[in-house]
Amino acid sequence: MISSEPLATPYCMTIDEVIRLLDNSQLRNITPLQDKVLRLAWEGRTYAEMASALHYQDAYLKNIASGLWQELSLLFGEPITKTNFSYKLKNRSLTEEQQQYLDTPNNISSRQQKNTPESPYGPVPLNSDFYVERPPVEELAFMEVHKPGGVIRLKAPAKMGKSSLLLRIIAQAKIVNYHTIQIDFREIDQTRFENLDKLLRWFCTVISRQLNLKPKLNEYWDDDIGSKVNCSYYLQHYILSNLENPLVISFNDIHHILAYSELAANFLSLLRYWYEQSRQSEIWQKLRMILVHSTEIYVPLRFHESPFNVGLPITIPEFTLPQIQELAKRHGLDWNNATGTKYSQILMTLIGGHPYLVRLALYYICWRGMSLETLITEASTSKGIYREHLQNYLVILQSHPELLNCWLLIVTSTEPVQLETVTVYCLESLGLIKIVEGGVVPRCELYRQYFHRQLLLVNLMDNQLKRLEEDNQRLQENCYIDQYTQTGNRRGFNQTLEIEWRRMTRNKLPIALILCHVAFFKTYENSLDEFARNDYLKQVAPIIKNCVQRASDYVARYDDNVFGIILPETSLPGATKVAERIRQNIELIVNEEILGSITVNVGVACIIPEIEINSSFLEHEAQKALYRSRRMGPNTIIVSSLLDE
Structure with missing residues (x-):
C-alpha cells in the first residue's frame, strides 16, 4: 500500500498515469488485454460492451478485471471497483511516492515514443501504420x-x-x-x-x-x-x-x-x-x-x-510471409534478410498468418523486449503471451462439452477429421479450424499444442480424480464393513434396519431380525485372545452369509460375538427356517472338526411395521429372544413370544 502526504499542488490522474503506476508497482508489466480493460472501464463501458469490442467472453473479462481491482485497491489503500474506478482516481491527487513511480524510467516510457507499437486488441485504427493491406481485398471492397x-x-x-x-x-x-x-x-x-x-x-x-x-x-x-x-x-x-x-x-x-x-x-x-x-x-x-x-x-x-x-x-485471408515481414518492418524489426526470413518462417510454423496472433507476437518482441525463442517456447503454456487468447477458447469450449470433445478429436489426430456440418460451423466461426480436403484441421500449431497439453492435464486430473473416487468409495464402504468378518458393521446394520423398516412400513410387509451369538467352550474360551476370537468369527461369517440367499438380506457383526441378520419381506416361519439353517450348518462344521469348540444361540423376532412404532422395538424383541436362548443352553433357537402371539 502506498501512503504519503499529497503534493502541495493537486494533480488529477489520467488513465495513462493509472496504468503506469500499476505497471511500475508490479514485478511484471500488465498485459495488453489488461491495459484495454482498464481503458474501457475508465470510459464507463460495461463488461458486455468490452466483450463485444475485444471479442472475449464477458465472464473471462470479469475475471481479469477482478484481479486489477484488487491490485489497485492495495496500491491506493482503499476499495477500488469497476463502479468507482474512474470517479475515485480522476479526483485523486498524486502523492510524492506515486509521483516517483511515474518518474521512474522503465519500458512503459516507450509507449510515448512516436513509433511505438499500438495495442493489438480491437480494430486497427484508420490512422495506424500497422494496418497491412491484403490486395486485392481492399480495392474490390471499395x-x-x-x-x-x-x-x-x-x-x-x-x-x-x-x-x-x-x-x-x-x-x-x-x-x-x-x-x-x-x-x-x-x-x-x-x-x-x-x-x-x-x-x-x-x-x-x-x-x-x-x-x-x-x-x-x-x-x-x-x-x-x-x-x-x-x-x-x-x-x-x-x-x-x-x-x-x-x-x-x-x-x-x-x-x-x-x-x-x-x-x-x-x-x-x-x-x-x-x-x-x-x-x-x-x-x-x-x-x-x-x-x-x-x-x-x-x-x-x-x-x-x-x-x-x-x-x-x-x-479475409491470413497474412503471407512477405506481409508478416512488412509488418515486422513497421515495428522496427529487420526481418527482410535471411535471418529475418527464418524468424518469420518460425513464427508462421507456430501461428500461421493469423493477423491477431502475428500482431501480438510483434508487439511483445518489439515493445516488451521478448526474444522469439522465449515466445515460441512459452507460447502454449500458462506463461505465454497467448494465454489469455487460449484460455478464452477453453472457457467457451468447456461450456459446450460436445464441441470440446470434437475439438479434442481434431487436435489429437494426425489426419483431417470429418465432422457434422453444424460442428464444423461452430468451430470455424470460433476460428479454431481450417477446412481442407478430407475434413478439418487445427487452424495453427499453437492451438494443437495448447489443447493437446490441456488434454494431457485433463487426463492426468481425470485419473487422479478416478483414484480419489475409488479411494473414497472404499473408505465409504469401510465405514459400513467390519474389517475382520467382512460383513456389515453396527453402523451399517443400524442404517440398513432403518431403511428397510421404512420400506416395509410403506408396503405393509413383514420384516424379521435374527441375532446369532457365537460362543466358545468355556475351557477353550479362556485361552483365546482377541485376535484368535476374531479369526474364529471370520470363519463363522461366511457360513452365516451362505444361509441367506436374497440380495436384500443383510448380515452384520452386531456386537463382539453376535451377528445380526435383517430379512425384509420375511414372515416368522421364513425367518425361523433361516435361523435353523444357521444352527445346523455350524453344528455340521463343528462335528466335522473343521471349526470346533463353538456353539450358537439364536433369537428371532418378526413384525409388520406400523407408523406408530420404530425399528428399535423389533431390535429389542430380538435381543430378548436371544437372551432367553442363551439361558436355555447351547445351539438353541428362541422366537419372540410377543411377536409370535
Whole structure:
C-alpha cells in the first residue's frame, strides 16, 4: 500500500498515469488485454460492451478485471471497483511516492515514443501504420461499396481483421458523403428477438436516429400487411426518400441471429428482397449493404431468398510471409534478410498468418523486449503471451462439452477429421479450424499444442480424480464393513434396519431380525485372545452369509460375538427356517472338526411395521429372544413370544 502526504499542488490522474503506476508497482508489466480493460472501464463501458469490442467472453473479462481491482485497491489503500474506478482516481491527487513511480524510467516510457507499437486488441485504427493491406481485398471492397445496390459479404473468423477492413470501407463511403449506419447484432437486446415485428421496428428506429431523423413508425406501420412489408415501405418511403446520397448499412456479426432460425430466415430473405429491388428501382439503388459474419450461413433458405449468394464475397485471408515481414518492418524489426526470413518462417510454423496472433507476437518482441525463442517456447503454456487468447477458447469450449470433445478429436489426430456440418460451423466461426480436403484441421500449431497439453492435464486430473473416487468409495464402504468378518458393521446394520423398516412400513410387509451369538467352550474360551476370537468369527461369517440367499438380506457383526441378520419381506416361519439353517450348518462344521469348540444361540423376532412404532422395538424383541436362548443352553433357537402371539 502506498501512503504519503499529497503534493502541495493537486494533480488529477489520467488513465495513462493509472496504468503506469500499476505497471511500475508490479514485478511484471500488465498485459495488453489488461491495459484495454482498464481503458474501457475508465470510459464507463460495461463488461458486455468490452466483450463485444475485444471479442472475449464477458465472464473471462470479469475475471481479469477482478484481479486489477484488487491490485489497485492495495496500491491506493482503499476499495477500488469497476463502479468507482474512474470517479475515485480522476479526483485523486498524486502523492510524492506515486509521483516517483511515474518518474521512474522503465519500458512503459516507450509507449510515448512516436513509433511505438499500438495495442493489438480491437480494430486497427484508420490512422495506424500497422494496418497491412491484403490486395486485392481492399480495392474490390471499395469498388463494390460505390456500386448502386452493392452488397459486400465479409467472412472470416474472429480476430482476423473484419472490423479493421470494415472501418476502412466505411471511411471510403464517408469520403464521398455517403450516409453510414452500423448495426451490431451482439448489442441487440434479447427481447428484440422475441418476434420479427419487434426486431424490424427496432431496426427502423435505430436507422432513423442514426440519420438524425425522427422515428415515424406509427405513420408507416400497418399490422394488416405484415412486418416485412412495413419495414420495406418505411425504408423506401421515409428513409431513402429523405436522403440525397446513398446509404451504407453494415450488419456486424450477423451470424448471431442464426440462434433464432425462423427469425433469421425472415430477416435474411428481407435483405435479399432489398437487393432484388435495387436491380429495378432507382431509389433502392441508394442502399448498399455490408454483411459481416464469422462463418458460413446454414439457414434453410431458397436460393433466390438468400443474401449470401449475391454481391461481392470477401473471405479475409491470413497474412503471407512477405506481409508478416512488412509488418515486422513497421515495428522496427529487420526481418527482410535471411535471418529475418527464418524468424518469420518460425513464427508462421507456430501461428500461421493469423493477423491477431502475428500482431501480438510483434508487439511483445518489439515493445516488451521478448526474444522469439522465449515466445515460441512459452507460447502454449500458462506463461505465454497467448494465454489469455487460449484460455478464452477453453472457457467457451468447456461450456459446450460436445464441441470440446470434437475439438479434442481434431487436435489429437494426425489426419483431417470429418465432422457434422453444424460442428464444423461452430468451430470455424470460433476460428479454431481450417477446412481442407478430407475434413478439418487445427487452424495453427499453437492451438494443437495448447489443447493437446490441456488434454494431457485433463487426463492426468481425470485419473487422479478416478483414484480419489475409488479411494473414497472404499473408505465409504469401510465405514459400513467390519474389517475382520467382512460383513456389515453396527453402523451399517443400524442404517440398513432403518431403511428397510421404512420400506416395509410403506408396503405393509413383514420384516424379521435374527441375532446369532457365537460362543466358545468355556475351557477353550479362556485361552483365546482377541485376535484368535476374531479369526474364529471370520470363519463363522461366511457360513452365516451362505444361509441367506436374497440380495436384500443383510448380515452384520452386531456386537463382539453376535451377528445380526435383517430379512425384509420375511414372515416368522421364513425367518425361523433361516435361523435353523444357521444352527445346523455350524453344528455340521463343528462335528466335522473343521471349526470346533463353538456353539450358537439364536433369537428371532418378526413384525409388520406400523407408523406408530420404530425399528428399535423389533431390535429389542430380538435381543430378548436371544437372551432367553442363551439361558436355555447351547445351539438353541428362541422366537419372540410377543411377536409370535
